[in-house]
Amino acid sequence: MNALTREEIEREAERLGAPERRRKREAGLPELPGDTSRVVMRFAPNPSGPLHLGHARAAVLNHEYVRRYSGRLILRIEDTDPARVYPPAYEMIPQDLSWLGVEVHQVVVQSSRLDVYREHAEQLIRMGRAYVCFCDTEHFRRLRGRGEPCEHREQSVEENLREFGRMFSELKEGEAVLRLKTGMELRDPAMRDFPIMRISEVPHPRVDARVYPLMNFSVAVDDHLLGVTHVLRGKDHIVNTRKQEFIYRFFGWEMPEFIHYGRMKIEGVRLSTSEIRRGIEAGEYSGWDDVRLGTLRALARRGFMPEAVRRAVLEAGVKQSDISFSWKVLYAHNRQLVEPVADRYFFVASPARLVVEGIESFRARVRLHPDHPERGYRELVLSGRGGRAEVFIDRRDLERLEEGQVVRLMEGFNVLLRRAGGGEGVAEFHSRELEEAKRHGARLIHWVPAGEHVEVEVLRPEGRDTGVGEAALRSVEPGRVVQFERYGFVRIDSKDEAIVACYAHP
């Protein structure tokens, strides 16, 4: 029973339907450090828009670890900067997560916890570890650079408590902040008495407030209170981790384990939610799912399966070195998922008219998928008159052909090109059989019968293609991912007089 190779065993396992054979890539993620007996992790986006590829990495990685250790995942919406809140995002983020297959066990919205931060801030003041500072940014920065304390650092606890109270009533935005007393002599200037609470008079869509915690404070308080054991985030947070350490220390709390992964450069797409938002408002983008964007909604619209996104970001892993995200890899994962299920159709992107003489009508019954006859057939119906018929072929195919050459209209018949020019061609029926085409070394090109065709527009990240598709396309319901042969995989987006498809990849 043991004379099997690994491949044989795997094949056998597959045949028997072994349920959850762990993928290699999952196994590739390193183990989490520290105690992993009751893992609690969190995904903490700020609600400035829907999720994009960068978020997907954080969300999927956290989810994957939580799943591996049977832990819990918290979605924490970090909306403590009212200026950056985009209200619809509160709904969009959970939607995007569920599309990704990331299930969260608890949702926390920071703006609902403002009193928690206030209480903890007061506690720090009472411990003599925080003070209300009235220095303007510029002035404090200079002092900080020299390592000198400002006059407010010496205020009494009572004074600080009183001034802190005034931040909630009469003080104006920018007049005062609450600073953590970390030490002005610290080696790293960024660590010196950094602020933890501030005033913002920008109205908040969810709450009526004017004093907000700064990220490092709310994150530390929440991570502790929510029992987070492992924090997985980008390495741009390394400095924040060190800042948060002060807060843990002052409260006497135990630090969670931190893992920082490197930056992921994504070529070609715009990810910044604020920029996208401006673009949408300016009418430059059709919406958050504009196919040119790197949002998950845009990817979904183009026909990417969530699993492909998961695999691609999982593969990127948690290394601290920066990586460039490769679209090719995402394409390959998606292709692998979609290829077996995508029905095939003919679409001619830049149509050139080809008159075929010597044939008047023709009917081809073609498999929807070359490897799966059980999925059914489509029909290509050619009907001409007067001993001739017309088809559309790709202009580039026509240009590559020389007069006197034989070419096969895939799944149809072979024609001999008589003449071509001005984006049109005239050919004559040559023969029927594929063998004959091979004998002549004929190229196989796709085609669409003229007359029966449907107008098709393909939205691509870099532009749009307009062309014609075969009649059978009319009966494909929107949302389906199909392959336009010799063109690529697309998702049928909408269907009116014309069909609109969104391009995924070759």
Add this chain to the structure above:
RNA sequence: GCUCCGGUAGUGUAGCCCGGCCAAUCAUGCCGGCCUUUCGAGCCGGCGACUCGGGUUCGAAUCCCGACCGGAGCACCA
């Protein structure tokens, strides 16, 4: 500038903690072939890397030092 990280094929990744099983994994890419029909899908095969220099050691991709290169942070954003 200061503080802190990191460097395995074109790209991503495994291996590095616990040195030998690594003439280095897997995927993608590229090249070639195959396919009763995709020069653009699929299948098969091939190509391609331990940044450099020292040191430790019988032995280093793995440990140590230095150089070089790359990155992050230095906000009353997250």
